[in-house]
Amino acid sequence: MNLTCIECPKGCLLTIEIQDSEVIVEGYDCLRGKRFGEKEVKNPTRTIATTVKTIYPELPVVSVRTASEIPKEDIFKVMEEINKVIIDKVYPIGTVLISNVCRTGADIITTSDMTRIINK
Amino acid sequence: MLKKVINYDVVIIGAGPAGLAAAEAVDEAFSVLLIEREARAGGILKQCIHDGFGLVRFKEKLSGPEYAERYIQMVLKKSNVKLETLTFVIKVEKVKDEYLITTTSKQGIQTYATKRLILANGCRERTARQVNIHGDRPAGVMTAGNAQNFVNLMGLMPTKKCVILGSGDIGLIMARRLKLEGADVLGVYEAKSTPSGLSRNIQQCLIDFDIPLHLSKTVTRVFGNRRVEGVEISSVDEKMNPIKGTEEYIECDALVVSVGLIPENEIAENLNISIDRRTRGPFVDQNMMTLTDGIYSVGNALHVHDLVDYVSEVSETAGKNVGHERKRELVEVASKGCMYLVPQYIDVNSLKEKTTFFFRSNTDMLKAKVIVMVNGEEIYAKKYVALRPPEMEKISVPLKLEKDDKLEVLLSAETIDACPAE
Numbered sequence: 001m002n003l004t005c006i007e008c009p010k011g012c013l014l015t016i017e018i019q020d021s022e023v024i025v026e027g028y029d030c031l032r033g034k035r036f037g038e039k040e041v042k043n044p045t046r047t048i049a050t051t052v053k054t055i056y057p058e059l060p061v062v063s064v065r066t067a068s069e070i071p072k073e074d075i076f077k078v079m080e081e082i083n084k085v086i087i088d089k090v091y092p093i094g095t096v097l098i099s100n101v102c103r104t105g106a107d108i109i110t111t112s113d114m115t116r117i118i119n120k
Numbered sequence: 121m122l123k124k125v126i127n128y129d130v131v132i133i134g135a136g137p138a139g140l141a142a143a144e145a146v147d148e149a150f151s152v153l154l155i156e157r158e159a160r161a162g163g164i165l166k167q168c169i170h171d172g173f174g175l176v177r178f179k180e181k182l183s184g185p186e187y188a189e190r191y192i193q194m195v196l197k198k199s200n201v202k203l204e205t206l207t208f209v210i211k212v213e214k215v216k217d218e219y220l221i222t223t224t225s226k227q228g229i230q231t232y233a234t235k236r237l238i239l240a241n242g243c244r245e246r247t248a249r250q251v252n253i254h255g256d257r258p259a260g261v262m263t264a265g266n267a268q269n270f271v272n273l274m275g276l277m278p279t280k281k282c283v284i285l286g287s288g289d290i291g292l293i294m295a296r297r298l299k300l301e302g303a304d305v306l307g308v309y310e311a312k313s314t315p316s317g318l319s320r321n322i323q324q325c326l327i328d329f330d331i332p333l334h335l336s337k338t339v340t341r342v343f344g345n346r347r348v349e350g351v352e353i354s355s356v357d358e359k360m361n362p363i364k365g366t367e368e369y370i371e372c373d374a375l376v377v378s379v380g381l382i383p384e385n386e387i388a389e390n391l392n393i394s395i396d397r398r399t400r401g402p403f404v405d406q407n408m409m410t411l412t413d414g415i416y417s418v419g420n421a422l423h424v425h426d427l428v429d430y431v432s433e434v435s436e437t438a439g440k441n442v443g444h445e446r447k448r449e450l451v452e453v454a455s456k457g458c459m460y461l462v463p464q465y466i467d468v469n470s471l472k473e474k475t476t477f478f479f480r481s482n483t484d485m486l487k488a489k490v491i492v493m494v495n496g497e498e499i500y501a502k503k504y505v506a507l508r509p510p511e512m513e514k515i516s517v518p519l520k521l522e523k524d525d526k527l528e529v530l531l532s533a534e535t536i537d538a539c540p541a542e
Contacts, residue, residue: 004323008175009427009511011319046328049170049183050300051272061275063169063185072328079300093189111169112185117160 003040007032016041045069048078049111052097054087056118062087063111064097070104077102090114123230128153128202130442131221131234133209133387136163138419139240140191141432143201145439152201153232155223157208161195162188163242164265165428167272170293176429187428212237212387219391219414236414236442239388239402240435243381243420248342251285251379255341260348264290264378268297277301279374283351284308285339287315287322289426291378296325298376305331306372309353311338311360314484316380316510318426338362339375348373381424388417398460399423405450405467406475408438416442423462423478426512430478434462437476446470449523457482457531459509468521475519477529481507485533492517493528507531 005012005028014037015026025037039045047069051061070078078101085097091114098108128151132139135156140163143154160166165173168184175181178190195201207225214220221232245263262270262278268290270278280303284291287310299305308326313336315322326333334353340362341352350371354362383401385393393402393410401422402410409416418435425431448467455461459480466475481488485507492500492515500517507513521527 003327004319006320006324009172009318009320011323011511013319046324047171047181048300050297051169051275053275061272063183063272065169065171065183075300093186111183112166113189 001041003037005033005036007036044072046072046075048075050079050082052082052085052087052110054114056087056090056114059114059117062091062114064108065111066101066104066106067096067109068106070101070106074102074104078104078106078108082108087114090118123228125220125231125233126153127151128232128234130236130238131155131219131232132238132240133212133221134163134240134242134419134421135161135203135205136240136242136419137165137188137191137428137431138242138421138435139163139238140188140195141435142238142240142416142418142439142442143203144191144194144198145436146200146442147440147444148198148200150200150443152198153234154195154201154203155207155209155221156203156205159206161192161203161205167265167268168293169272170297173428176427177432184428191432209387212391214391236416236445238416238418238435238438238442239385239421240418241384241387241421243383243424245290246377246380246382248285248375248377248379251377253285253339253342255352256344258342258344258346258348260344260374261342262374262376264288264294264376267294267374267376271297271301277303279303279372279376281306281372282374282376283339283353283370283372284376284378286310286377286379287312287317287333288378288380289317289321291376292317292321292325294376294378295331296329299329299331305329306370307332307334309334309337309339311336311356313358314508318510340367342375343369348375351375381420383421383423385417385421388415388421391415393417396460396464399462403464404462405448405465405470406437406463406472407441407467407470408434408463409441409445409448409467411450411465413448414445423460425478426510430512430514433476434478441470451521451523451525451527453477454526454528455479455530456528457485457533458529461529466519466521466527468523468525471519471521473518474516476514476516478512478514479529479531480509480512481531481533482509484508485531485535487534489532490515491528491530491532492519493526493530494519494521495526507533
C-alpha cells in the first residue's frame with residue numbers, strides 16, 4: 001500500500017507492507033512518518049477543523065478544532081455533534097466547547113478569539 | 121479635513137502574517153505604524169481554520185487563526201507598534217528622502233511620513249476570468265478563497281453540489297471543507313498533468329474523503345441563467361489546449377476556482393520598484409529590501425509561499441534589519457534549474473553567519489542536488505530525493521562574499537521527470 005504522510009508539508013511517500021501481522025513502513029524521513037504509517041493501518045486518526053454558529057451578528061461563526069486526533073471513521077459523527085452547538089457567550093481562544101466529543105477522548109476547542117471582536 | 125502629517129520610523133502596509141511578524145521583529149527603539157484595511161489583524165489566516173500551521177515556527181500544529189493570534193498578542197504587547205485597522209492606503213509617494221502614505225479611515229484622510237516602508241500586502245487569487253472559460257456568467261462561480269470566506273467567516277454555504285477547478289492547496293482544502301459541511305464535491309479538475317498542491321493535501325483532503333482528482337482535464341464552459349446549472353469538462357493536450365470531442369457535461373450549482381495566486385504589487389509598481397517576472401514580486405536582497413533603498417517586501421507580496429512559517433521568517437528578517445541599514449553593495453545571484461530563487465541579490469555589507477535562500481525547481485526532478493558556487497568554487501551542496509515546483513525549498517548557506525565575486529545557485533538532477541506517474 002502506498003500513501004502520503006500528512007504529518008508535515010514534506011509529504012513523504014510511504015510504502016506499507018503487512019508481513020505476519022507486522023506492519024513494515026518504508027519511505028519515511030523521520031519517526032513521525034513511521035508512526036503515521038503504522039497508525040494508518042491499525043487505527044487512522046485525524047484532526048478536524050470546522051466552525052460553530054454564534055448568536056452574534058458581528059461574528060456569525062467561530063472556528064473550532066479537535067484538541068487531539070479522533071478516529072477517521074468518526075469524522076462525520078463528530079461534525080454532527082459540533083453542528084448542534086450555538087455559542088451564546090463571549091469566549092477567549094482555546095475554550096473547550098465539548099469535552100470528550102462522541103467518546104473519542106478529544107475536546108472541541110475554539111481557535112479564534114471572540115473577546116476583541118464582541119465588546120460586551 | 122486635512123490633518124497634520126504624522127511621522128513614523130517604519131510604516132508597514134498589511135497586518136497579515138507577514139506584517140505582524142515584521143512589526144514584531146522591529147527594534148523597540150523605532151516607532152512602527154502597522155496599517156490594516158480590514159477590521160481585524162491576521163490577514164488570510166482568519167479564514168484558514170484548518171490545522172498544519174506553525175510546525176516550523178512553534179513546533180506545534182495550529183490552525184490559521186491560532187497562529188495569527190500568537191503574533192497578534194506579541195505585537196499588541198509592543199509599545200512601539202501602533203496598529204490602525206479599517207484603514208486603507210490610497211496613495212504612496214516619494215517626496216525628497218521620505219515616503220508619504222495617505223490613508224482613509226473612519227477618522228478621515230491622514231498622511232504619514234516615513235523613511236522605511238515594509239510592503240506586506242499579500243497576494244490575490246487568479247479568477248475564472250483569467251483562465252479562459254467560455255459560456256455564461258451566472259452566480260456560483262467563485263474563487264476558493266471566496267468560498268472559504270463564505271463558509272469560515274460568514275457561516276454561509278455557497279454550494280450544495282460543486283466542481284473544483286485547479287488543484288492548488290486552497291482548492292484542495294475547500295474540497296474537504298465543503299464536503300465536511302455536507303456539500304457534494306463532484307471532483308477536482310486540473311489542466312496540468314501533475315497536481316499543484318502539496319501531496320499531503322491530496323491525501324488528507326481528497327483521498328480521505330473519496331473526492332476524485334482528474335488530471336489533464338479542465339472546465340471549458342459554464343452553463344446557467346442566474347445560477348450555475350452545470351459545467352463542461354474537456355481533456356487537454358500537453359500544451360493544455362482542450363481536445364475536441366472529449367467534452368462532458370456535469371450538473372452542479374457552483375464552480376470553485378483554485379488556479380493560483382499572484383503577489384499584489386500595485387503600490388510597489390507605482391513606486392517604480394523593479395519586479396522579478398518569475399516571482400512577480402520585487403527583487404530583494406537577503407534582508408528583503410527591494411532595489412529601492414528603504415523599501416522592503418515581505419510575505420506573499422514578495423513571492424507566494426507554501427508555508428506561513430516561512431512568511432513569518434522572512435518578515436522577521438526584514439523587521440530586524442529595519443533601522444540598522446548600511447550602505448549596500450549588491451551582487452546578483454545567478455541561478456539555473458530554478459523556477460525562481462529569493463533573494464535575487466546579496467548585499468555584501470550586511471552578510472550574517474548564514475544566508476537563507478528559498479527556491480522552487482522549474483520541473484519535477486528526481487535525485488536532485490543544489491549547489492552554491494562562489495567564483496566557480498562549490499561552497500555548499502544539498503541533495504534531495506525529489507524536487508517539485510509546488511514545493512518551496514529552503515537552504516541556509518554560510519556565505520562569504522565580496523563586491524566583485526560571482527555567485528551562482530545551481531539545481532541539477534539525475535532524472536528530470538516532466539510527467540511523473542503519480
